Amino acid sequence: MNSLFTKTLRNNNLGRVLVPLAVLGNCDIILLRQFSQQGSKLAKLAEVGRLESVKLDGKYETGQLFLHRIFGYRGVVLFPWSARVYDRDLHNPSKQKQRVNADKSSAGAIAGEKSKNSAIGETSSEQGNSEAQATNGGESDNSSSSTSGTDSSVKEVKGKVHTFYQVLIDSRDCPYIRAQTEAVTFLGNQDSNRSLYAIPGLDYVAHDDIMPYTSGEKHPLQHELFDKFLTHVPGKDPPFEGQDTLKAWQEKNHPWLELSDVHKETTDNIRVTVIPFYMGCRETPASSVYWWRYCIRLENLGVLSVQLRERHWRIFSLSGTLETVRGRGVVGQEPILSPRLPAFQYSSHVSLQAPSGHMWGTFRLEREDGHTFDCKIPPFSLESKPEEPGTGLSSSTGTNNGSKPDVK
Numbered sequence: 001m002n003s004l005f006t007k008t009l010r011n012n013n014l015g016r017v018l019v020p021l022a023v024l025g026n027c028d029i030i031l032l033r034q035f036s037q038q039g040s041k042l043a044k045l046a047e048v049g050r051l052e053s054v055k056l057d058g059k060y061e062t063g064q065l066f067l068h069r070i071f072g073y074r075g076v077v078l079f080p081w082s083a084r085v086y087d088r089d090l091h092n093p094s095k096q097k098q099r100v101n102a103d104k105s106s107a108g109a110i111a112g113e114k115s116k117n118s119a120i121g122e123t124s125s126e127q128g129n130s131e132a133q134a135t136n137g138g139e140s141d142n143s144s145s146s147t148s149g150t151d152s153s154v155k156e157v158k159g160k161v162h163t164f165y166q167v168l169i170d171s172r173d174c175p176y177i178r179a180q181t182e183a184v185t186f187l188g189n190q191d192s193n194r195s196l197y198a199i200p201g202l203d204y205v206a207h208d209d210i211m212p213y214t215s216g217e218k219h220p221l222q223h224e225l226f227d228k229f230l231t232h233v234p235g236k237d238p239p240f241e242g243q244d245t246l247k248a249w250q251e252k253n254h255p256w257l258e259l260s261d262v263h264k265e266t267t268d269n270i271r272v273t274v275i276p277f278y279m280g281c282r283e284t285p286a287s288s289v290y291w292w293r294y295c296i297r298l299e300n301l302g303v304l305s306v307q308l309r310e311r312h313w314r315i316f317s318l319s320g321t322l323e324t325v326r327g328r329g330v331v332g333q334e335p336i337l338s339p340r341l342p343a344f345q346y347s348s349h350v351s352l353q354a355p356s357g358h359m360w361g362t363f364r365l366e367r368e369d370g371h372t373f374d375c376k377i378p379p380f381s382l383e384s385k386p387e388e389p390g391t392g393l394s395s396s397t398g399t400n401n402g403s404k405p406d407v408k
Contacts, residue, residue, distance in 0.1 A: 048074065049215035059163050060210055063230055063240030065220060066167075067211040068203075070299075070343050073173035075203070076221050076240065077210075078166045078229060079250055081259040083275075084159030088265040088378055162207065164259055166250075168223045169201040178335070179203070179345035184257065185293055187280040201225075204259055204275065204295070214238070255385060256280065265378035269302030270337070270365060274380050279349070281384065289351050292382050296330075297345040298363070298375075300337035307336045308344075309372070310364035318354035330363075355384040 049065065060066070064077040169177075184199040201223050218232045229246040233239055250257070256279050263274045279291040300306055313325040328334065335344040350359065360379035366372045 049213040049220070052212040052214060054210065054212060055207075059207070060165065060212065061238060062242040062246070063236075063238040064210075065213055065215055065238065065240075066205075067213060068177075068205060069209040069211050071177040071179055071345075073177050074170035074221060075167040075205070076226065076230065078168060078242070078246065081164045081166065081204070082161050083164050083259050083262050085162045085262045085264065086157045086159045086378070088157055088263075089271075159261070162262070164207070164262070165205045165210065166257065166259075167203050167205050168221065168225060168229075169203055171201055171222045171224075174201060178341060178343060179297075185279070185347070185349070187256075187282060187291060261380065263378040263380045265376050266301065267375040268365075268373050269300065270306060270363075270375045271299040271301055272363070272375060272377050273297040273299070274378060276359075276380050276382060278383065278385050281355075282351075287353050289353055290355055290382075290384050291349060291351050293347055293349045294359070294380070295345065295347045296377075297343060298335070298337060300339070300342040303339055305336055305338040305368040306365045308334055308363055309366050311361065312364070312374075313359060313361040313377075315350060315352075315357065315359050317352040317357040319352070321353075325361075350382065352382060357382045 048067075059080050060077050062077055062079055066075055066077065067073070068075060184202045185196055187196065219226070229243060229249070230240040231243050233241050256277060259275060259277070261276065265272055273296070275295045277293045277295075279293055282289045282291060298308065308329060311325070311327055311330055313323075315323040315325065317323075331346045331348065333344075333346075337344060358379055358381055359377075361377045362374040363377065364372060365375050
């Protein structure tokens with residue numbers, strides 16, 4: 001155990017890092033966390049709680065505390081979503097073999113550390129796209145499929161239903177994770193301009209990324225919505241249950257919260273995951289503009305570090321337009337994906353003057369040996385939904401970021 005602590009305390013050259021750490025002692029698994037300050041050689045370990053066994057079957061309940069397996073933040077489950085996952089690697093034998101080899105080599109090089117993904121986003125314009133940054137398990141076969149004329153090598157990708165969770169992120173951990181912590185934005189309808197609102201500290205987490213734990217604290221998570229949505233119930237497992245306010249909030253806001261489709265594809269050990277969300281329609285005197293947000297996660301499954309250098313998007317609208325967007329990095333960054341920090345995640349927005357369309361593209365990546373290559377962004381559909389009257393968040397659960405959605 002001393003060697004484990006020594007290794008942890010020496011890993012301070014990464015600046016502000018949040019790392020989950022499991023230490024065995026007296027047959028109990030004590031969950032600890034590491035905090036390191038910018039420019040400081042000192043680290044602080046603090047006990048958070050005790051790890052529980054992961055659920056191989058069934059779903060986690062509302063109120064379950066957890067650590068994110070990739071980003072390491074503390075969170076709590078609000079409610080589950082059932083999403084169709086379209087994984088193009090499962091329909092490509094060569095990519096399946098590549099993924100297995102990557103997992104084996106990564107496991108040997110990183111000494112048993114599990115690292116997965118997180119990822120990216122950008123772009124859109126009033127004419128068809130313009131970039132705007134968000135301010136921030138069981139499975140079953142599904143007859144639905146994802147098709148695209150942009151990739152002739154894959155005629156059809158069948159979706160499988162997986163469980164994802166709507167969660168709250170501990171506000172103390174937000175500065176330390178490599179993902180935007182205001183992942184949910186929506187078009188408010190309080191005025192004719194339909195301003196862009198954001199819900200801070202809200203995320204979507206796959207079942208396999210949940211590391212459940214228990215805590216003896218009545219207020220183990222710091223988030224302004226924790227006490228509004230959850231209440232402590234002694235003797236219950238988990239010891240927190242949803243209040244009526246949580247159920248009402250879920251029903252009222254599900255149009256822009258709902259997660260329905262997830263798209264994945266791997267190129268040269270870099271896995272890209274995309275989750276699109278419909279935000280609503282903004283009416284103008286001349287036309288109707290439909291808005292979507294999309295969350296992208298990049299994950300390095302290999303042992304060589306890579307840096308994202310450029311993005312190249314193609315955006316097709318049902319109106320017949322095809323837009324091309326190129327630029328440096330994503331959301332103003334050129335993140336490095338290393339075996340130590342393998343994932344990066346971000347959100348962005350896109351608008352169309354039609355109720356549906358498609359997006360696809362590539363990321364230009366540079367490996368540490370100087371080799372550059374294009375990583376595919378899996379094609380995904382942009383589908384609008386019927387507007388439901390009376391939807392919208394109150395000022396207590398959504399924050400106006402002071403900008404219009406077509407402003408970066």
